[in-house]
Amino acid sequence: MSDKDPSVPPQGNPGPKRTPLHDRHVAAGAKLVEFxxxxxxxxxxxxxxxxxxxxxxxxxxxxxxxxxxxxxxxGALDFLQGLTPNNVARLRPGRIHYSxxxxxxxxxVDDLLVYQLGEADYMLVVNAANLxxxxxxxxxxxxxxxxxxxxxxxxxxxxxQGPKATEILRRLTAVELDPIRxxxxxxxxxxxxxxxxxxxGYTGEDGFELYVAPEEAPAIWDALxxxxxxxxxxxxGLAARDSLRLEAGMALYGHEIDRTTTPYEAGLGWVxxxxxxxxxxxxVLVEQKRQGTERRLxxxxxxxxxxxxxxxxxxxxxxxxxxxxxxxxxxxxEKAIGxxxxxxxxxxxxxELEIAVRRRRLAAVVVxxxxxxxxx
Amino acid sequence: MYPSDYLYTEDHEWVHVxxxxxxxxxxxxxxxxxxxxxxxxxxxxxxSFDAGEEIGAIDSxxxxxxxxxxxxxxxxxxxxxxxxxxxxxxxxAHDKGWLVKLRITASGGLDELMSAEKYQExxxxxxx
Numbered sequence: 001m002s003d004k005d006p007s008v009p010p011q012g013n014p015g016p017k018r019t020p021l022h023d024r025h026v027a028a029g030a031k032l033v034e035f036x037x038x039x040x041x042x043x044x045x046x047x048x049x050x051x052x053x054x055x056x057x058x059x060x061x062x063x064x065x066x067x068x069x070x071x072x073x074x075g076a077l078d079f080l081q082g083l084t085p086n087n088v089a090r091l092r093p094g095r096i097h098y099s100x101x102x103x104x105x106x107x108x109v110d111d112l113l114v115y116q117l118g119e120a121d122y123m124l125v126v127n128a129a130n131l132x133x134x135x136x137x138x139x140x141x142x143x144x145x146x147x148x149x150x151x152x153x154x155x156x157x158x159x160x161q162g163p164k165a166t167e168i169l170r171r172l173t174a175v176e177l178d179p180i181r182x183x184x185x186x187x188x189x190x191x192x193x194x195x196x197x198x199x200x201g202y203t204g205e206d207g208f209e210l211y212v213a214p215e216e217a218p219a220i221w222d223a224l225x226x227x228x229x230x231x232x233x234x235x236x237g238l239a240a241r242d243s244l245r246l247e248a249g250m251a252l253y254g255h256e257i258d259r260t261t262t263p264y265e266a267g268l269g270w271v272x273x274x275x276x277x278x279x280x281x282x283x284v285l286v287e288q289k290r291q292g293t294e295r296r297l298x299x300x301x302x303x304x305x306x307x308x309x310x311x312x313x314x315x316x317x318x319x320x321x322x323x324x325x326x327x328x329x330x331x332x333x334e335k336a337i338g339x340x341x342x343x344x345x346x347x348x349x350x351x352e353l354e355i356a357v358r359r360r361r362l363a364a365v366v367v368x369x370x371x372x373x374x375x376x
Numbered sequence: 377m378y379p380s381d382y383l384y385t386e387d388h389e390w391v392h393v394x395x396x397x398x399x400x401x402x403x404x405x406x407x408x409x410x411x412x413x414x415x416x417x418x419x420x421x422x423x424s425f426d427a428g429e430e431i432g433a434i435d436s437x438x439x440x441x442x443x444x445x446x447x448x449x450x451x452x453x454x455x456x457x458x459x460x461x462x463x464x465x466x467x468x469a470h471d472k473g474w475l476v477k478l479r480i481t482a483s484g485g486l487d488e489l490m491s492a493e494k495y496q497e498x499x500x501x502x503x504x
Contacts, residue, residue: 048412307435329437
């Protein structure tokens with residue numbers, strides 16, 4: 001490791017790691033906070049204006065803190081098939097799918113993306129907060145013909161998201177973007193740097209995630225703003241990222257999913273391919289598919305004045321029936337929304353509940369997820 | 377920045393004492409930390425509180441913050457404009473975003489508050 005490793009904090013003092021874009025965040029007036037051992041921008045100007053910019057124009061996120069693992073070898077397919085519920089055999093080079101690492105109880109160790117880079121060559125993209133745990137999990141279930149390597153420090157990751165994202169990116173690359181459909185990627189040059197251009201994101205808008213070498217990240221950041229500022233591109237932080245993904249009904253580990261929740265409970269049944277063969281947690285999922293689950297993830301809207309947050313109790317006919325998993329303010333709908341697990345019997349759309357927030361009870365109603373779909 | 381005739385708490389609230397009444401609000405530093413204020417949960421006129429008691433809360437897009445009264449009193453008035461225009465707290469934290477007026481029933485608690493100058497220093501320390 002060179003002594004110019006940008007992720008090591010200055011003077012080697014123990015402290016959060018910095019992404020290659022740290023100086024850009026400071027220059028843009030970011031409020032920096034510690035997240036998963038990294039110093040990250042939570043917002044620049046305001047999280048609600050950044051949120052609205054992503055919905056109406058485009059926003060640029062630095063998500064370099066995420067982890068990237070290489071999974072390679074003749075046994076890579078078998079290895080991944082055995083540890084994840086989605087069908088890795090359906091991937092091809094250039095394709096991606098959303099999946100997870102499940103325990104034998106079919107609960108989540110982490111959610112992740114699986115990229116097929118080439119023959120017997122895959123990349124897993126995992127949550128920063130779970131990186132060490134995921135690596136340990138993978139290594140504790142080894143396959144003799146499969147090698148796992150942590151390549152996280154080889155990649156910076158920029159996400160440009162919003163209706164103008166494609167138009168803006170197009171100005172910086174000769175890579176044909178239209179054939180890169182949702183959950184596909186291509187390799188090419190963006191603003192002169194080698195890049196993996198992936199049409200994925202965590203906002204519910206069109207957009208791309210760009211995997212680049214860390215030293216190229218600042219130049220790509222600058223190039224995107226030069227190309228996109230006129231279209232309204234703004235830097236966007238983790239707060240906006242959270243409100244966007246909540247509106248889009250996307251799970252966040254530690255909220256909607258964790259080691260107590262299965263994909264069926266979390267409304268992620270589409271990720272489970274029982275017919276593909278055996279995988280960790282399959283037996284429990286077969287049972288849950290047969291019998292249904294005792295509880296289900298729902299979305300709610302608050303009809304009154306107040307905002308519910310993770311941990312607040314949901315009350316039905318005087319009894320606590322669940323806890324909020326995510327809650328916050330929706331800038332798009334200008335109301336307080338959130339998610340929670342409820343007993344399946346109460347999980348129907350339209351069920352009326354109360355949420356205990358401080359001294360008050362807020363009236364809430366179960367609504368369909370996602371709250372927001374683009375082009376709807 | 378911070379009106380010199382106000383007193384300040386470590387919870388980033390200001391108190392403007394006028395004889396036996398005082399007006400309460402949150403400081404500009406607090407509103408900036410909170411982000412876009414979306415709801416203000418205020419007590420009712422006539423409610424009584426002890427010094428240090430929670431009297432309500434402010435919900436912003438990203439978090440909620442409790443409001444405390446540093447002094448014992450009875451609510452004499454609330455800022456009704458905040459019901460339809462909670463953003464007044466962001467726009468004018470020290471004036472038009474005032475929260476409540478209290479009739480002071482016991483002045484204990486006021487001596488512990490900071491002057492504008494001390495509060496300015498306090499805020500500078502928070503930022504570092």
